[in-house]
Amino acid sequence: MRFCSECGAPVALRRPEGDTLDRHVCTACGEIHYRNPKVVVGAVCRWRDRVLLCRRAIEPRSGLWVVPAGYLETGETTEDGARREAFEEAGARIEIAGLLAIYNVVRIGQVQLFYGARLLDPDVVAGPETLELDLFEWGAIPWDQLAFPSVHWVLRRALEIKDDDGPHLPALGP
Amino acid sequence: MRFCSECGAPVALRRPEGDTLDRHVCTACGEIHYRNPKVVVGAVCRWRDRVLLCRRAIEPRSGLWVVPAGYLETGETTEDGARREAFEEAGARIEIAGLLAIYNVVRIGQVQLFYGARLLDPDVVAGPETLELDLFEWGAIPWDQLAFPSVHWVLRRALEIKDDDGPHLPALGP
Numbered sequence: 001m002r003f004c005s006e007c008g009a010p011v012a013l014r015r016p017e018g019d020t021l022d023r024h025v026c027t028a029c030g031e032i033h034y035r036n037p038k039v040v041v042g043a044v045c046r047w048r049d050r051v052l053l054c055r056r057a058i059e060p061r062s063g064l065w066v067v068p069a070g071y072l073e074t075g076e077t078t079e080d081g082a083r084r085e086a087f088e089e090a091g092a093r094i095e096i097a098g099l100l101a102i103y104n105v106v107r108i109g110q111v112q113l114f115y116g117a118r119l120l121d122p123d124v125v126a127g128p129e130t131l132e133l134d135l136f137e138w139g140a141i142p143w144d145q146l147a148f149p150s151v152h153w154v155l156r157r158a159l160e161i162k163d164d165d166g167p168h169l170p171a172l173g174p
Numbered sequence: 175m176r177f178c179s180e181c182g183a184p185v186a187l188r189r190p191e192g193d194t195l196d197r198h199v200c201t202a203c204g205e206i207h208y209r210n211p212k213v214v215v216g217a218v219c220r221w222r223d224r225v226l227l228c229r230r231a232i233e234p235r236s237g238l239w240v241v242p243a244g245y246l247e248t249g250e251t252t253e254d255g256a257r258r259e260a261f262e263e264a265g266a267r268i269e270i271a272g273l274l275a276i277y278n279v280v281r282i283g284q285v286q287l288f289y290g291a292r293l294l295d296p297d298v299v300a301g302p303e304t305l306e307l308d309l310f311e312w313g314a315i316p317w318d319q320l321a322f323p324s325v326h327w328v329l330r331r332a333l334e335i336k337d338d339d340g341p342h343l344p345a346l347g348p
Contacts (some may be wrong), residue, residue: 009182073211168337
């Protein structure tokens with residue numbers, strides 16, 4: 001951030017009175033611009049004994065596999081966001097069963113919430129951010145071709161509890 | 175948002191190619207500025223059979239009672255953030271027991287995570303954003319003087335399970 005989004009003047013890093021951290025503060029209007037972590041929402045979507053994975057068509061990690069996930073938008077709940085991402089990336093209509101995991105990925109400023117979900121039908125189709133997709137048997141998951149650590153973590157967690165109806169506490173870390 | 179935080183030129187609401195929503199897009203450099211929900215983290219902090227509440231010294235809802243909570247900062251986990259807020263608002267050192275609730279407060283663009291926690295000692299002291307604080311018996315909680323709906327919800331949830339060791343599934347709504 002270099003300029004104030006409210007008045008267009010340059011910002012400078014300063015510590016506001018009573019604050020414990022430096023912030024981007026406008027040198028003209030004094031507006032304090034906070035930078036906050038973002039929420040990522042996703043879902044492990046099952047159809048019977050298979051799980052939906054999508055191969056990314058976009059960077060980072062284009063060509064590697066993920067579960068549908070993305071940034072939460074203003075105006076939607078975390079569950080809405082997980083359903084939207086499943087639809088955008090895979091044309092998938094899902095029913096959310098429960099919260100599977102919350103991961104803090106501090107280095108990149110993300111709080112990631114993954115839900116367990118059931119596909120309402122197996123007719124899935126790659127969206128614009130997806131090269132291809134498939135419903136994988138658990139034994140066929142391409143563990144060495146997953147795009148991000150949290151995809152590993154959440155699939156491992158889903159695999160652990162796949163035959164147990166639960167309810168399950170959400171995993172709070174890898 | 176009126177100006178681009180990267181180059182200082184005016185922004186306009188436009189729908190980027192392939193997007194489904196209008197975004198603030200820079201009219202000069204083309205930067206797309208997303209607005210994302212924020213994460214609020216807090217804790218219901220117990221000392222034996224009492225619960226810590228703080229009376230707000232700041233707007234909104236100055237003079238009303240809350241559990242320690244605030245915006246998650248970049249560079250910390252959600253648990254770190256809940257511990258920091260308890261320390262900033264009440265000088266409280268806490269041990270987090272588990273995730274108590276996740277609330278989507280869509281209207282104000284917040285995802286709120288509340289933990290259950292134990293005070294490591296009962297020596298609490300009002301921070302600069304707190305008028306006064308106290309350790310309330312459950313029967314003495316000032317239900318009609320709470321600052322926000324989610325404070326109601328999480329205290330009611332904590333009260334429901336207060337004598338049950340758990341583990342408990344986090345509440346996902348009121």
